Amino acid sequence: MRSPASQRSIMNDRSAQMGTTSFTKKALGSENGEPAVTPPPAPITETTFVKKPKLASGKSRKRDIPEGLWTKCKRCSTMVFDKELDENLKVCPNCQYHFPLGARERIHSLVETCSFEEMDADMQSVDVLKFTGISTYTSKLADYQKSTGQKDAVVTGIGKIEEHRVGLGVMDFSFLGGSMGSVVGEKLTRLIEKSTEKCLPVIIISTSGGARMYEGMFSLMQMAKTCGALAYHARAKLTFISVLTDPTMAGVMASYASVGDLIIAEPGAMIGFAGPRVIKDTTQAELPAGFQTAEFLLDHGLIDSIVPRKDMKKQLVEYLDYLTVGAKRAASAN
Numbered sequence: 001m002r003s004p005a006s007q008r009s010i011m012n013d014r015s016a017q018m019g020t021t022s023f024t025k026k027a028l029g030s031e032n033g034e035p036a037v038t039p040p041p042a043p044i045t046e047t048t049f050v051k052k053p054k055l056a057s058g059k060s061r062k063r064d065i066p067e068g069l070w071t072k073c074k075r076c077s078t079m080v081f082d083k084e085l086d087e088n089l090k091v092c093p094n095c096q097y098h099f100p101l102g103a104r105e106r107i108h109s110l111v112e113t114c115s116f117e118e119m120d121a122d123m124q125s126v127d128v129l130k131f132t133g134i135s136t137y138t139s140k141l142a143d144y145q146k147s148t149g150q151k152d153a154v155v156t157g158i159g160k161i162e163e164h165r166v167g168l169g170v171m172d173f174s175f176l177g178g179s180m181g182s183v184v185g186e187k188l189t190r191l192i193e194k195s196t197e198k199c200l201p202v203i204i205i206s207t208s209g210g211a212r213m214y215e216g217m218f219s220l221m222q223m224a225k226t227c228g229a230l231a232y233h234a235r236a237k238l239t240f241i242s243v244l245t246d247p248t249m250a251g252v253m254a255s256y257a258s259v260g261d262l263i264i265a266e267p268g269a270m271i272g273f274a275g276p277r278v279i280k281d282t283t284q285a286e287l288p289a290g291f292q293t294a295e296f297l298l299d300h301g302l303i304d305s306i307v308p309r310k311d312m313k314k315q316l317v318e319y320l321d322y323l324t325v326g327a328k329r330a331a332s333a334n
C-alpha cells in the first residue's frame with residue numbers, strides 16, 4: 001500500500017502531465033483520491049480526436065476495393081469479371097457453368113433486334129385464396145414485382161429468330177422461383193393460341209420450381225390448360241420446341257415442358273418431377289450418379305439434345321429450318 005503522501009505525489013505527476021490547473025487543484029484538495037475518476041479535461045479530448053483520422057484512413061483503404069464487379073462461379077470458384085460474364089451470356093468462361101439468365105436477357109440473346117412484340121405485359125396475379133404464411137401472397141407479389149421489375153414469372157410474345165417468326169415464352173426463376181401460377185399458365189396459353197391462329201411455331205424456355213403453392217388448385221389447373229392449348233397447336237401440325245434450363249421441376253416439367261416435338265436442355269440443368277431427397281426417402285434406394293441432370297436424361301432418352309447457351313440461337317434456327325420446311329412448302333403452294 002502506498003502512503004497518502006505518495007498517492008498525492010502520483011496525482012500531482014499525472015495532473016502535471018495532463019496540464020490542467022483545475023484537475024490539479026481538485027486532486028490536492030481531496031483526501032480519499034476521488035479525483036482519479038474526474039471527467040477528462042479538454043486537452044485529453046483533443047488528443048483523442050487527433051488519433052481518429054488515422055483509424056478512418058485505414059478503413060477507407062479497404063472500401064476502395066470495388067465491389068459488385070466480380071462473381072464467384074458456383075462450380076469452379078473462379079472469380080469472373082461481371083462484364084465478361086455478361087458478354088458470355090452468363091456462362092463461366094472457365095468451367096462452362098450456366099448461371100441463371102433473366103427472361104429479358106434471354107429474349108435479347110435470341111430474337112432479332114426490335115422484333116419482339118410482348119403480349120399481356122400487364123397481367124398480374126390475384127390472391128384469390130387470401131393466402132397467408134410468413135407473409136401474405138399479396139405482399140410477396142409486390143416485393144418480387146419491385147425487385148425484379150417483372151409482373152410475373154414469364155414473358156411472352158412474338159418475335160423473329162433470324163427469318164423465323166415464333167411465339168416465344170421465357171420463364172424467369174428470379175420471380176418466386178419461376179413458379180407457375182394462373183398468370184404464367186394464362187400467358188403461355190394465350191401465346192400458344194395466338195401462335196396456332198397465326199400458324200407459328202412455339203418455343204418455351206422453362207425454368208421453374210413447379211406450381212405456385214400460394215394459388216393452390218388454380219396453379220395445378222394451368223398444367224391441363226397449357227397442355228390443352230398445345231394439343232390444338234399440334235393438331236394444326238405446328239412445331240413446339242421446349243427448352244429446359246436449370247432448374248425445371250415438378251408441375252412445369254409434368255406439363256408443357258415435357259411435351260415438345262423437340263425437348264432440348266442446357267448443359268448441367270437439373271430436370272425432374274420430385275426432388276432427389278423426396279425420391280430417395282420414398283424409394284429407400286441409392287440414386288445413381290448424375291440423377292436428374294440434363295446429361296442423365298439425354299442418356300435415358302427423355303430429352304433430345306443438350307445445347308450450350310452460346311449455340312442456342314444457331315441450333316434453334318437449324319431445328320426450325322428442319323421442322324417448318326413442310327409448312328413453308330404448303331404456304332408457298334397456296
Ligand SMILES: [Zn+2]
Pocket residue numbers: 073074075076077078092093094095096097
Ligand atoms: Zn466456373
